[in-house]
Amino acid sequence: xxxDTIYQEFDARLRSFILGRVSDRDxxxxxxxxxxxxIHGNIDSLQSLDKLESWIYQIxxxxxxxxxxxxxxxxxxxxxxxxxxxxPDAVADLAPSVYEMLNTIPEKYRxxxxxxxxxxxxxxxxxEQLGLTVSGAKSRVQRAREKLKNAFLDxxxxxxxxMGKVIHYxxxxxxxxxxxxxxxxxxxx
Numbered sequence: 001x002x003x004d005t006i007y008q009e010f011d012a013r014l015r016s017f018i019l020g021r022v023s024d025r026d027x028x029x030x031x032x033x034x035x036x037x038x039i040h041g042n043i044d045s046l047q048s049l050d051k052l053e054s055w056i057y058q059i060x061x062x063x064x065x066x067x068x069x070x071x072x073x074x075x076x077x078x079x080x081x082x083x084x085x086x087x088p089d090a091v092a093d094l095a096p097s098v099y100e101m102l103n104t105i106p107e108k109y110r111x112x113x114x115x116x117x118x119x120x121x122x123x124x125x126x127x128e129q130l131g132l133t134v135s136g137a138k139s140r141v142q143r144a145r146e147k148l149k150n151a152f153l154d155x156x157x158x159x160x161x162x163m164g165k166v167i168h169y170x171x172x173x174x175x176x177x178x179x180x181x182x183x184x185x186x187x188x189x
Contacts, residue, residue: 003040006056014060021064034063101151109144116141 014035019028038059046055102110115126127137152158159168 003043006039006043006052007036010053010056014056017057017060018064022067027067031060031063031067034066035060038063098148101148101155104151105144105147109140109147112137112140112144113148 011032015028015032018031018035019025022028022031035056039056042059046052102113105113111130112126115121115129116123121129123137123141124134126132126141127134130137132140154172156169156171158166161167
């Protein structure tokens, strides 16, 4: 199938599809132009003409998503920003304690996180290595993450920014030093 044939067959439908999601004709034309460029540049990668329509709509959906990502309003930075290297980084402070926290969760969950998060295995590879079903492996990793999260939450109070990043933490017990690893030694019950 040639690009001209694709254009003739899909132009009106794609224009309507995009316009229904962005409600601005100029933006619709820009997105449609991006879609045509991607179709033209990647038409040779299409394995089967049976999948042409779904492939075109997938490209279109991704172009719409890209448009919304690009058009997010940029937040103005205050002029009195300090050097980021001068500010303490809560996540960096907490990083050394992850291994200690891992030691507080049951072995099968610790093993799941170690294999996937530290050794970089996929959950499918982990399932094969441990003789689990893929859904069982996924459940184990999910439970392990929850247990690790709870271990941190039991030890410290966290403050998050609007994106969910840890910006500050305080140990829950007064005897703890400034990192959760010390909190484990004193507060572990």
